[in-house]
Amino acid sequence: MSRDSNYDHHISIFSPNGRLYQVEYAFKAAASASGLTSVACRGSDTCAMVTQKKVPERLIDPSSVSNVYTIIPSIGCLMTGHSPDCKALVSRMRYEANDFQYKYGYPIPVGSLAQRIADIAQVNTQKASFRPLACTAMLVSVDDEKGPSLYKVDPAGHFLPFKATASGAKEQEATNYFEKKVGDLSGYNADETVRCAIMCLGSVLGSDFRGSEIEVCTVEKGGKFKKLSEEETERHLNDIAEMDA
Amino acid sequence: MSRDSNYDHHISIFSPNGRLYQVEYAFKAAASASGLTSVACRGSDTCAMVTQKKVPERLIDPSSVSNVYTIIPSIGCLMTGHSPDCKALVSRMRYEANDFQYKYGYPIPVGSLAQRIADIAQVNTQKASFRPLACTAMLVSVDDEKGPSLYKVDPAGHFLPFKATASGAKEQEATNYFEKKVGDLSGYNADETVRCAIMCLGSVLGSDFRGSEIEVCTVEKGGKFKKLSEEETERHLNDIAEMDA
Amino acid sequence: MSRDSNYDHHISIFSPNGRLYQVEYAFKAAASASGLTSVACRGSDTCAMVTQKKVPERLIDPSSVSNVYTIIPSIGCLMTGHSPDCKALVSRMRYEANDFQYKYGYPIPVGSLAQRIADIAQVNTQKASFRPLACTAMLVSVDDEKGPSLYKVDPAGHFLPFKATASGAKEQEATNYFEKKVGDLSGYNADETVRCAIMCLGSVLGSDFRGSEIEVCTVEKGGKFKKLSEEETERHLNDIAEMDA
């Protein structure tokens, strides 16, 4: 152990057993940074993402606390991890998206954006002078060709499309929840999709919450990525409560 | 402990538990550098910031000792931390603000400025050859769209809008004070907002002060960011004293 | 041992016995990263590649889990190793292929692409500031002049054309299997080539699998590189089963 620990002080070297320690530490940093859990799933023609909204201090304007970002009107992003790294990556994503639009004349497909960002993250694990970013990005859009799309990009530079996924403190529990629903998911309409994500988060957190305690965002076929208002969120919570009743 | 201490000699590496030690040390440096406390809050259409004014030597022209900076006429900034880092960041903010005005033809919104500066601070935590800046910036403006806005940017590159916030030696105490007032804050008019900030600082410092011992600055809807004169400050102090009486 | 271990912290130095440890560790990382095995072989006028398809999580869209990439219509690639490195190398291959087409006006021959990528991998083993890529690429195409071509590029920058080859967890076993068939391979027609690859993988994994559990891709003379659909794969599996019966 003491010997192997020598391999974790440099970004760009392997340990004798082929591990990249600094990348593993970056995952740990991303998971523990905020203590929040985020979930996302996609239905027949909708993607929905839900995350906890914990205002770290009561003095912060709750309306400004958000891990949800619109990259371009059709692509939304939910970040989990070390907040400054999250925001830096969002800035980069917006830059890459605009650069694509400028060069090619049409909006960047969500898969291309996910790949571009993953490539950047990969370089941070290969190059000696930059540390990896301690954050995970979930990207959603309804692609003209592929339909509803949900991608996750992590500190090592993996990017994968998911039917449903989660990140953060209770990532494993949320994943378990979704796995039970995975058969039905692709048949869900817009409302069912949103509610599935909300119920998942409620289930893993083991508690009820109010509309102000979560962030719900969604993108539908033909529509733009949007964050639900507290009222809209409450309406979904009420519907869920009635269903349970 | 002795093992973990090996991870704190490099800017851009994680410790095994995902911590960035140099960033934590920069926070410590920022908090302890001046020993001063700064507070800020926003009312219905005003932002106010108050900080202690301790002339480090009697020979310094008191009128020149200030942690309050006008970035552009509509955006003010209150810096807390290692003084040279504060001033270097102010220079950078002015450069970024002018650059924005030049490129886009209108003044930089305060939120964009806060994000830009936070991105720069984030890079200093990711890149191997620069240390993080040991200072915290509080930025205020009355945004045309969002109304009164108060942002805080820290050495790690966080930036967040606040209803009220504090930084420096008694940051926690001031935060506690504001939390009790947070319900009323958004209803305060200009004078009430300023007084709330002054009273907060007075409360946490546990002492009366004269107009020359604090710096009070404010920005109102439709107006420019300005620092109150000693007379204006005294007037507020007198009003507060009368209210108490 | 403890002495020699000093030579494995730097990318660009030799150990006293002429070894490049970081390159060896990269091989280890490439082999152990995914735990999957990939095989490839070429027949009279066809190349076929088969790899395991293990959807790491049930929530991932199985249709999107793939280690098979089309570089240009006539060249296909099967990556094995650390996934982000795989994808970064694919991005680079596509860039190099487009750059070649743009410069010379015709598609890059698969051998030139393999060499270009191998040169890039070699530099990562010689230069101090980048680690080697932990992945192996198998490239196939039916070259206008050389006929069916199968190349393998590894983390050290080797590139070689093969009649059949394998990489990943059971590389050795698959190699042994192919060696027994090597006499017949060049006479195989398209279907026989594909089935040979499938049977090889089945043999080394010691288990039956369904069409959804493997990825089969192929490129035929005069055709484009394509991935077989699940149905096409199933048909081959059935044919194999019947042959065994």
Added chain:
Amino acid sequence: MSRDSNYDHHISIFSPNGRLYQVEYAFKAAASASGLTSVACRGSDTCAMVTQKKVPERLIDPSSVSNVYTIIPSIGCLMTGHSPDCKALVSRMRYEANDFQYKYGYPIPVGSLAQRIADIAQVNTQKASFRPLACTAMLVSVDDEKGPSLYKVDPAGHFLPFKATASGAKEQEATNYFEKKVGDLSGYNADETVRCAIMCLGSVLGSDFRGSEIEVCTVEKGGKFKKLSEEETERHLNDIAEMDA
């Protein structure tokens, strides 16, 4: 102690308690380099600076030994510290002043120059490849708008306007002396200002000196920065002696 000493070999890292050791060592180097003391004060419309003139060797042309520099006709500078660093900084100040004049068409205000130089000094404390400069600069001018101005810039990149200040070996004693006079200073006319500075230096050094043993420089409203001739200095010394008598 032995643990903390590990943090002082790099320019750009913090110690666990937030200190920048190399910057502290630079202050020590600046203070001890020449062993001289410099003082400066500003009156109603004059700034005066006085420093010891110790010709390090009798063979040096005394007329050329000087720590007083004219940056531009209206701005003077008194350097204390490691002589080569002093002179390098003076070169830089002249460059910056000329650059400003060239760009904007009017002479650089003394405050802008102080800030620019302080920003440069700050970078030397943040960047890994340059050590901080071991010198302190005192800058004087009579600003068109702010009247007599006296700034001090130190190795950490602080810059502050002073009513009176000192640097070097007996900085503290000179500061104490000035603090007793601070009430009267702003009322002093040109001669009184010069004498105050001379008397301060005489007091802290506890000895009489001749006109050739000190350097006296001054800048008056509407005039240029100039160094007094030995005769002029003697006249002041005589006046002081008469006043004492």
Added chain:
Amino acid sequence: MSRDSNYDHHISIFSPNGRLYQVEYAFKAAASASGLTSVACRGSDTCAMVTQKKVPERLIDPSSVSNVYTIIPSIGCLMTGHSPDCKALVSRMRYEANDFQYKYGYPIPVGSLAQRIADIAQVNTQKASFRPLACTAMLVSVDDEKGPSLYKVDPAGHFLPFKATASGAKEQEATNYFEKKVGDLSGYNADETVRCAIMCLGSVLGSDFRGSEIEVCTVEKGGKFKKLSEEETERHLNDIAEMDA
């Protein structure tokens, strides 16, 4: 020993006795990498090179396993050492040769090419950020002016013209063999030259081989560099066998 071993972790430093350890290790890596032996000699107007052809795996297309490269039609090259380094150097040689042709309008003379490549190898032993290349190049051509030319370039950057030379595992034995023939070599016609090289390799390996087990290449006056076909090689082997008989 333990003291001196400190000097072998850096490319660009000498040991106290003037040795460059990393360069020595690169030689060791070059010699041991492939385990093969290569020989070359030049006759009256021909150069011939012969190397073992060991197909590392039976699955590799034997026709593609080759250490023989045509740099330009008139210059051939036989590489021995770490395969990726060999191929990277071949790429560089081709680039340098084309660059020369483009700039000066005629093919690069083989001596100029050898010198250029040796200069590049030398820089890799002098510069801190790149390791030396672990390979040896033998270059042959029939120069318009100098007649048949044979050069060897090694990891240290030596380049020398030879009458006959060898590299790899049995370099010394092959050298001994040639030394006995050196008197006759320059009188050999094309066939004798080729056979001399083949017999040398046969002698040091102590075994007969078939045409498929060696690579034979040759360049004659007025002709192009070419690799012999298996049949041509067999014919030489038969002739040799008959001569022995």
Added chain:
Amino acid sequence: MSRDSNYDHHISIFSPNGRLYQVEYAFKAAASASGLTSVACRGSDTCAMVTQKKVPERLIDPSSVSNVYTIIPSIGCLMTGHSPDCKALVSRMRYEANDFQYKYGYPIPVGSLAQRIADIAQVNTQKASFRPLACTAMLVSVDDEKGPSLYKVDPAGHFLPFKATASGAKEQEATNYFEKKVGDLSGYNADETVRCAIMCLGSVLGSDFRGSEIEVCTVEKGGKFKKLSEEETERHLNDIAEMDA
């Protein structure tokens, strides 16, 4: 001691007591490199420099052994220290002088040249990647405005005008000698100035020497910098001998 010795392996860091060890070592190297002593003084309108001329080997052309350099016709230079550093600095001085002439259209004043070179030397003490130069330069000229000028620039980047100065092995003794003469020096005519320098060197070396054993150079008002011929030197030596008699 062992602790402090850690601070002397890097060019650009201070020791805890503010010392720059590498700069101190450079002084030591400069003083001990050649073992020679150089002296220089200036009279009423002449500068003279004298140094020992020790031909290190009898085989060196004595006429070419010289530490005296003409930078431009009006400026001469006497170098003491590590010979390659001396010559590199002379090259740089000539470049800087030519650059000045080209830019401004008149010859560089000797003081400007001394300052420029000192700035360059200072950077070598501040920047991490270059060691300081181990040499001292004495520069002489008769300035149009300032009259005879003698400057010394050392490894730390100090530059100062002197009435008389020395450097090298017996620097201190020569300095002592000159200090006794300093009152008379400025009244000396050309011949007296030259003889004073010669006598100084003779005195500190405690031995007679012939014209071929020293280098004597001089620059007079209105004239060019020149090195005396052996005959001219002998004439001065004879005059001195007669004076002594």
Added chain:
Amino acid sequence: MSRDSNYDHHISIFSPNGRLYQVEYAFKAAASASGLTSVACRGSDTCAMVTQKKVPERLIDPSSVSNVYTIIPSIGCLMTGHSPDCKALVSRMRYEANDFQYKYGYPIPVGSLAQRIADIAQVNTQKASFRPLACTAMLVSVDDEKGPSLYKVDPAGHFLPFKATASGAKEQEATNYFEKKVGDLSGYNADETVRCAIMCLGSVLGSDFRGSEIEVCTVEKGGKFKKLSEEETERHLNDIAEMDA
């Protein structure tokens, strides 16, 4: 000793006693690399250089083994030391010579070339990222103005004109030999000069040699630098033998 050894791992730092260890090691490497001795001397209007010609292997074309290089027709060079460094420096000299000719329209004087190369060598002793070159260059030419010129440039960057000099294994012995002849050298005609150099080498090696065992090169007034043919060399050897007889 163990303490001081810490200073020899970096190119650009001084040891506490002012030594540059890496430069000293480079000298050792240069002297021991080839084991050969080279000598050179200049007569009344001729320069001659002689070196041992040891063909390292019998297989090397003896006509190609040479340490003698023509830089431009009028300047010749004899290199001693680490062969790749020698050849790299020769490439650089040719580049510098051509660059000079191109820029100024006339051939580079030998002294300017020696100085330029010495400056480059000096930089390699001052800069952190390149090691010094382990070779010594002797340059000869008959300068239009200075007549026969002989320069030596070493790894530290010294360059000096010599009447006669030597380098390599028996440098000291050859120097002793020449010192006895130094009085006569400048009167020698072309043949006498060449023979003096040959006899010197013969004397220090204590053995007779044949024309094929040494390299003799010479440049005469009005002529070009040339290497003597074996026959010409034999003729000199015979003349010497007759003189001895």
